[in-house]
Amino acid sequence: xxxxxxxxxxxxxxxxxxxxxxxxxxxxxxxxxxxxxxxxxxxxxxxxxxxxxxxxxxxxxxxxxxxxxxxxxxxxxxxxxxxxxxxxxxxxxxxxxxxxxxxxxxxxxxxxxxxxxxxxxxxxxxxxxxxxxxxxxxxxxxxxxxxxxxxxxxxxxxxxxxxxxxxxxxxxxxxxxxxxxxxxxxxxxxxxxxxxxxxxxxxxxxxxxxxxxxxxxxxxxxxxxxxxxxxxxxxxxxxxxxxxxxxxxxxxxxxxxxxxxxxxxxxxxxxxxxxxxxxxxxxxxxxxxxxxxxxxxxxxxxxxxxxxxxxxxxxxxxxxxxxxxxxxxxxxxxxxxxxxxxxxxxxxxxxxxxxxxxxxxxxxxxxxxxxxxxxxxxxxxxxxxxxxxxxxxxxxxxxxxxxxxxxxxxxxxxxxxxxxxxxxxxxxxxxxxxxxxxxxxxxxxxxxxxxxxxxxxxxxxxxxxxxxxxxxxxxxxxxxxxxxxxxxxxxxxxxxxxxxxxxxxxxxxxxxxxxxxx
Amino acid sequence: xxxxxxxxxxxxxxxxxxxxxxxxxxxxxxxxxxxxxxxxxxxxxxxxxxxxxxxxxxxxxxxxxxxxxxxxxxxxxxxxxxxxxxxxxxxxxxxxxxxxxxxxxxxxxxxxxxxxxxxxxxxxxxxxxxxxxxxxxxxxxxxxxxxxxxxxxxxxxxxxxxxxxxxxxxxxxxxxxxxxxxxxxxxxxxxxxxxxxxxxxxxxxxxxxxxxxxxxxxxxxxxxxxxxx
Numbered sequence: 001x002x003x004x005x006x007x008x009x010x011x012x013x014x015x016x017x018x019x020x021x022x023x024x025x026x027x028x029x030x031x032x033x034x035x036x037x038x039x040x041x042x043x044x045x046x047x048x049x050x051x052x053x054x055x056x057x058x059x060x061x062x063x064x065x066x067x068x069x070x071x072x073x074x075x076x077x078x079x080x081x082x083x084x085x086x087x088x089x090x091x092x093x094x095x096x097x098x099x100x101x102x103x104x105x106x107x108x109x110x111x112x113x114x115x116x117x118x119x120x121x122x123x124x125x126x127x128x129x130x131x132x133x134x135x136x137x138x139x140x141x142x143x144x145x146x147x148x149x150x151x152x153x154x155x156x157x158x159x160x161x162x163x164x165x166x167x168x169x170x171x172x173x174x175x176x177x178x179x180x181x182x183x184x185x186x187x188x189x190x191x192x193x194x195x196x197x198x199x200x201x202x203x204x205x206x207x208x209x210x211x212x213x214x215x216x217x218x219x220x221x222x223x224x225x226x227x228x229x230x231x232x233x234x235x236x237x238x239x240x241x242x243x244x245x246x247x248x249x250x251x252x253x254x255x256x257x258x259x260x261x262x263x264x265x266x267x268x269x270x271x272x273x274x275x276x277x278x279x280x281x282x283x284x285x286x287x288x289x290x291x292x293x294x295x296x297x298x299x300x301x302x303x304x305x306x307x308x309x310x311x312x313x314x315x316x317x318x319x320x321x322x323x324x325x326x327x328x329x330x331x332x333x334x335x336x337x338x339x340x341x342x343x344x345x346x347x348x349x350x351x352x353x354x355x356x357x358x359x360x361x362x363x364x365x366x367x368x369x370x371x372x373x374x375x376x377x378x379x380x381x382x383x384x385x386x387x388x389x390x391x392x393x394x395x396x397x398x399x400x401x402x403x404x405x406x407x408x409x410x411x412x413x414x415x416x417x418x419x420x421x422x423x424x425x426x427x428x429x430x431x432x433x434x435x436x437x438x439x440x441x442x443x444x445x446x447x448x449x450x451x452x453x454x455x456x457x458x459x460x461x462x463x464x465x466x467x468x469x470x471x472x473x474x475x476x477x478x479x480x481x482x483x484x485x486x487x488x489x490x491x492x493x494x495x496x497x498x499x500x501x502x503x504x505x506x507x508x509x510x511x512x513x514x515x516x517x518x
Numbered sequence: 519x520x521x522x523x524x525x526x527x528x529x530x531x532x533x534x535x536x537x538x539x540x541x542x543x544x545x546x547x548x549x550x551x552x553x554x555x556x557x558x559x560x561x562x563x564x565x566x567x568x569x570x571x572x573x574x575x576x577x578x579x580x581x582x583x584x585x586x587x588x589x590x591x592x593x594x595x596x597x598x599x600x601x602x603x604x605x606x607x608x609x610x611x612x613x614x615x616x617x618x619x620x621x622x623x624x625x626x627x628x629x630x631x632x633x634x635x636x637x638x639x640x641x642x643x644x645x646x647x648x649x650x651x652x653x654x655x656x657x658x659x660x661x662x663x664x665x666x667x668x669x670x671x672x673x674x675x676x677x678x679x680x681x682x683x684x685x686x687x688x689x690x691x692x693x694x695x696x697x698x699x700x701x702x703x704x705x706x707x708x709x710x711x712x713x714x715x716x717x718x719x720x721x722x723x724x725x726x727x728x729x730x731x732x733x734x735x736x737x738x739x740x741x742x743x744x745x746x747x
Binding site: 073179473474475478483486487508513515517 | 581621637679719724726
């Protein structure tokens with residue numbers, strides 16, 4: 001089992017070495033019987049998490065509330081208020097002349113407004129304000145005249161790194177958040193992944209000796225006390241029913257940073273003047289660890305991430321109240337009936353499931369955990385797009401792709417074209433990726449903001465939207481899928497296609513749902 | 519002589535009978551044209567009415583999903599022209615308005631989203647028909663049919679430019695009812711009708727499309743307060 005991610009950031013040069021190590025370890029791990037490694041919690045409390053992420057000097061901006069009123073559609077696409085307009089006469093224009101000009105358009109000036117060097121004029125004749133303003137604006141004594149165009153309230157998160165998260169503006173999330181401000185704690189999203197940095201602890205492990213795929217041998221670390229902390233931008237009190245199927249306990253710590261990054265896109269704390277934003281920032285998160293990574297192997301975890309582990313994780317999540325399940329994981333090879341059955345179980349019990357569509361463009365490899373998505377109402381296979389809204393170069397096309405979401409594409413824009421979220425400080429995690437001299441016990445209590453790319457990153461956008469829809473009242477997984485498809489922005493060839501499915505998710509349109517006629 | 523006196527009496531009686539005869543004869547002959555102010559049967563009469571009623575929409579699933587009910591009350595006003603004894607032409611405007619919320623429809627099930635929406639239907643109707651029986655009777659049944667232009671408006675929260683809906687669609691209607699004359703200038707009518715406004719809902723993204731309903735018509739029941747003779 002693998003997860004779909006590419007990394008950019010401080011450790012980008014180590015990607016190739018890391019990939020080699022992952023490949024070697026996966027092979028070894030797949031051949032291992034279930035084992036019994038040491039895992040002993042030493043302390044529930046550690047020093048506060050270290051946030052080494054980017055910071056911005058931007059002042060926080062206050063959130064604004066939405067407002068509604070009857071509007072008239074303007075010629076330029078902007079709505080305006082009927083029966084009134086704004087005018088400013090040139091200085092020196094006499095009051096009598098002003099009145100005469102207003103009388104010509106059946107206008108009556110309202111009372112003087114504070115902090116205004118213009119007048120708001122009421123049209124008693126019901127004329128079109130745009131036309132009147134145009135006519136009046138042509139008069140030499142008028143500096144300008146205009147209709148009273150609507151200025152839309154927009155929730156803009158105060159998070160300083162939000163400006164680097166191009167993915168949310170691309171999805172018009174600010175307008176979507178005007179409709180649903182990040183969901184609520186009534187919705188639980190399960191992150192079926194490598195774990196999540198969800199709490200503080202110091203845990204004692206026993207590091208065994210091992211050999212990397214490139215032949216480099218690493219000595220046994222012996223018993224090591226490893227510090228953990230909750231990712232500061234995820235918060236510490238919103239996690240529910242954590243479960244680790246790799247260590248068979250309730251401590252699904254993230255040893256790789258993947259699950260934490262994914263969880264950030266689903267629900268990173270938002271408008272908290274810290275770091276970045278997430279899609280559904282008020283929902284509760286359920287970390288379910290089903291994928292083992294390097295440190296799980298080095299610490300000799302009793303289980304590994306296979307189909308049965310994933311299937312158990314899915315069923316656990318559903319049985320413990322998850323309404324949305326994010327699976328930024330996958331594999332090729334033979335079909336996966338155990339996982340398909342678990343997903344069918346999840347959907348039939350009211351949970352929506354989003355699965356990564358795969359990063360294997362051109363390989364011809366089938367994505368086995370996603371390929372049956374079209375057969376299951378309430379399960380969606382997600383492809384990835386870049387900052388230019390084109391299919392990301394790695395994103396696997398296929399008849400099973402149903403939707404796309406931003407997953408980033410380093411090949412078209414470099415690191416900033418990736419998806420930015422907070423996760424573990426990989427400098428302190430991937431000590432095995434370099435020479436043996438730098439090899440030491442990891443720390444999982446330091447964090448930074450990294451650009452990742454992959455369908456792993458696009459999938460949590462869909463899960464986040466599903467969580468918002470669930471919170472909005474769409475409790476049927478099939479209905480969640482249907483409205484996402486119906487409102488998706490069609491990309492590529494007209495209609496459904498294998499690269500973009502039904503198109504790029506359109507959160508605002510999905511959350512507005514259907515009126516009677518439109 | 520006695521016979522002569524009788525003959526004289528008969529003659530007087532005959533004269534009396536002749537004097538009385540014109541009134542009986544006039545009762546059996548066709549009446550001469552009478553002034554409009556005396557009989558109320560002028561060739562053309564104009565009346566006005568106010569109406570309240572209820573309507574049930576053919577697109578019942580769609581209205582039920584968004585507005586919580588497929589029926590609702592309306593009110594309106596209009597006028598009638600009575601031509602001769604039986605023919606009438608009627609025109610009227612009414613207004614139906616109801617509040618609901620936007621939904622997601624899947625498998626014929628609607629999930630309300632909590633986003634307020636308001637639907638307004640304003641039919642402008644022109645119909646003609648036949649009033650049966652004697653115009654002077656206290657109860658006058660009638661049947662008719664005609665055209666109706668439905669102005670449909672739907673507004674909702676969080677709407678952007680172009681999101682709200684407004685269109686006018688023509689349809690036809692059949693109607694029937696009876697009028698009770700309660701006074702010289704006053705009457706009440708009860709009326710039932712059926713309207714069809716096909717192809718009104720054509721957007722593929724609405725609840726109507728999800729339910730496969732496109733007709734804005736339906737059954738109408740109304741009570742009219744008629745003012746005029």
